[in-house]
Amino acid sequence: MKYIKMFENLNELQVGDYVACEDTRDYSRNKYYGNEMGNILKKFIYNNVGEYFSIDKDVNYSNPYYILVKYDNVPKELKRYFKKNKTRYIQEYDIKFWSKNKEDVEAYIAEKKYNL
DSSP states (O other), rough: OOOOOOGGGGOOOOOOOOOEEOOOOOOTTTTTTTHHHHHHHHHHHHOOEEEEEETTTTTSSSSSSSEEESOOOOOGGGGGSOTSSSSEEEEEEGGEESOOHHHHHHHHHHHHTTTO
């Protein structure tokens, strides 16, 4: 397995970087998602590589800014929870790892998934 040097991640996140995210929102009381679909959505975001698309400072939320992350392989049952261009708002602190190389992010997710 590829070894990831965490100190290489000191640069700032830029458009086009690949990201590993964790959705920390609470969907249990949300009528639109429901608890079961919220868990499926969280699992998808946790196990897939996204691409940093843009930052949206116009959203009427306080800090942290909401960042648009693009996912390529969105399943049919989850498409309604993403924008038309397959992007989803992720809070800044939900991005756990990023890199210019997709393979580095895939290795990070695999390590996280199998507790390596």
